[in-house]
Amino acid sequence: MTRTSGFCARASVSALLSVGLWLSASALVAAQDLSPVPIIKAVPSVPQQLDHQTKYEGETSSFIANEQASSLLQFDVSELSNGGCGQMPNVQTNLRPNLAESWSVDPDGKFIEFKLRQGVKSSFGNEMTAEDVKWSLDRGLKQSSVLRFLAFDMNSYRKDDPVEIVDPKTIRVHVDKTTIFDLVIFHWSQFQIYDSKEVLSHATAEDPLAAVWLAKNSADFGPWVITEQGFVPGNRITMLPNPNFWDTAHRGNGNSLIVLGVPESATRSQLLRSGEIDFAALLPFQEYAELKDSDTVDVVNCVSGARDTLLLNYKDERLANPLVRQAISYAIDRNALVQGVFKGFGKPAVSGIHADYGVEGLKPYIGYDLDKAKKLMAEAGYADGFAIKLTISPTRPGSHAEQEAVFLADMLRQIGIAAEIELVASGSTFSERFFKGDYDAMLYLELPAFADPFYSLNLMNHGSSFQNSFKYANKRYDELVTEGLHLKAEDTARRQAILVELSEIMAENPPQIYLVDTGIPLARSKKVAGWEIQLHNGGNITAYKLKKTE
Incomplete structure (x- = not known):
């Protein structure tokens, strides 16, 4: 496996802070009691372009797009x-x-x-x-x-x-x-x-929607401005205040928001611990656990509908076999994952619906049973197992991906499945591979934007979903999810019945192998106040409201 080279933390941060930072007086109306300062966050990767409508790069784009707040x-x-x-x-x-x-x-x-x-x-x-x-x-x-x-x-x-x-x-x-x-x-x-x-x-005749210009510049009504001079694709984005921003009453004292692409999680953690940055996204769980003892960093575990999952591509007839899918699920010791990888920042998945949604009456069909897994492999005709490639990326589900993959490979080896781990460092490349369905198996993060089980169930597994790149197909599943999306809020009995039936369908033929129902740990500087979570994943803070002391 190859790794991206390290990041020269101190020199690069210092250089960024000394170049191109300005702030108009009008943008500081709400923060006159504090000196203007940069807000800096480090993320695993920065997008290659800024036109999120034309090319959305998954988690990599979300670190930027949600800060723009032009909705x-x-x-x-x-x-x-x-x-x-x-x-x-x-x-x-x-x-x-x-x-x-x-x-x-x-x-x-x-x-x-x-x-x-x-x-x-x-x-x-x-x-x-x-x-x-x-x-x-x-x-x-x-x-x-x-x-x-x-x-x-x-x-x-x-x-x-x-x-x-x-x-x-x-x-x-x-x-x-x-x-x-x-x-x-x-x-x-x-x-x-x-x-x-x-x-x-x-715009031009060849580019009527100005996608080329928007790939390197912003032109919206949010709190920040991005210009081509402040954008280094894949490396760094410097956002400067919109001097005409309408909501100055809630504006903090950030004279810029700098987003650094720092692939190495240890470097992101060190920068946060040293006080050189204010927020570090998607750290390994071990580092979150260690940062809890820091005098300069706050660590919180936010609730979410997020789940680490193992995607198995239905284009591979071996992996499309329901017995093989059940065998793989039974071979995975999720308690070992929670303790060994997640360091307690999560709980074992027990059904096809995240436990934090609180749906009653669900059968906890997911469990660890190695003997049953071996019998299912034999029944499927694969008693001797087979080889697959397991594609992973530190950008999704996060920097713990490699450790989790090693755990999974060891567990699958016990039922004869040899999983070769393929590491994809680039978030953009990993996202492209996912959407194209270019994988045998993929360690992924199911991260619903909206906290509702029907959104989650529709997001990944519905036959028409853009995220169903593994090609799960079940007509009854689709009918039930579609009905659920259109239920009136007060129709709670029917909602409950649909979710129970959907869980039963997923028990018989798992669309994904659900691994861990995880929270969203956030590590942030104690110098900064006013944090607000607009989306429940690792990088979505609303930085324009933050107030930072030196």
């Missing part, structure tokens, strides 16, 4: 435990306006109407209008399979021109049938609202 809505975590860390937001009730000032739903369920906030301007001085919103949403639906999945598969937006301009400050999004996710997807970062006037000034 109509956001999660309201003000009443949730520890800024959303200790309590997952409800997808229907814990929402707040962002670029939208308010919203309403048609009594007949035919459309959602958004009233836009007045006086919102981009860094280029252009005020946001309904034209910007429609152009941005239309662009996203054209460019992004993720957004098409959210709008047309998970939800039932009108496929023919769903976004209507009512007046310069009002839009309507038309739907064929309401779901519980109709509003929450306007929190998702790829539904980014652009300054269409500025973007289109960079």
Whole structure:
């Protein structure tokens, strides 16, 4: 296995802090009691380009996209435990306006109407209008399979021109049938609202949506500005304040947000411990455990619907065999994974639905039974086993991936399966491999954006899902998930019955091998206050609100 070379931490951070940092006085209105300072976070990898609608690079893009905060809505975590860390937001009730000032739903369920906030301007001085919103949403639906999945598969937006301009400050999004996710997807970062006037000034006949320019620059209505000069693809992004940002009342004292691509987790941990950075994403669990004793670092384990999973590709007839899939599941000692790899930051998966969703009546069908695993392999015709390649990346599920893969390979060896571990260092390459289905087996992280079991079940396993790259196919499963997505919130009995039946289907033929129901550990500097979790994964802080003391 090959490794990415180390990172010259101190020299590189010092160099970044001395170049290109400025802050207009207007951006510091809310933080006059503190000196302007850079906010710095280190992540495993930085995206190769910035146009998240045209090319979303998974976890690598999310480190950047969610900081841009140019969405109509956001999660309201003000009443949730520890800024959303200790309590997952409800997808229907814990929402707040962002670029939208308010919203309403048609009594007949035919459309959602958004009233836009007045006086919102981009860094280029252009005020946001309904034209910007429609152009941005239309662009996203054209460019992004993720957004098409959210709008047309998970939800039932009108496929023919769903976004209507009512007046310069009002839009309507038309739907064929309401779901519980109709509003929450306007929190998702790829539904980014652009300054269409500025973007289109960079369009060409060959590139009418200005994807080339947006790959290296930002033009939105969020708190930060990214220019080509501040972007080193795959290495570093320097975000500077939008001098026209509408929400200065909640702005912290960050005169920049610097995102460093630091592949080596030990380096990210050392930078945080030494005080040179403020946030380190996706550290090994051992390092989180050790950082708990630090005087300078806070470590918290946030709730989430996240799960480490083993994907088995149905294109391989050996791995498509339900008996083989059951055998692999029974061969895995999840308690050993929780203690040896996760250091207690998780619990063994016991069913196809994350335990933290609290669904009652589920049969705990997942367990460790080596003798049963061997019998199932023999029954499937593979008593002598076979060889596979296990593809992993430190970018997803995280820097613990290699250790977890070694544990898994040792366990699978006991039923005759020789798993060759293939390490992919680049987050972009790993994401491409995943979406193309270019793997035998892949260690992955199921990380739902919205905390609801139907979202999780639809996200990965539904036959039409863009993330079902392993090609699981079950007609009844799809029917049940689709029904669940359109249930009224008060129809709790039917919701419960569907989830129980779905769990039974997954017990018979596991779509994925669920490993560990994990929380999301976050390690952050004690010098920084005002943390808020907008999405439940390792890098999604809202840094523009942070206040940092020296």
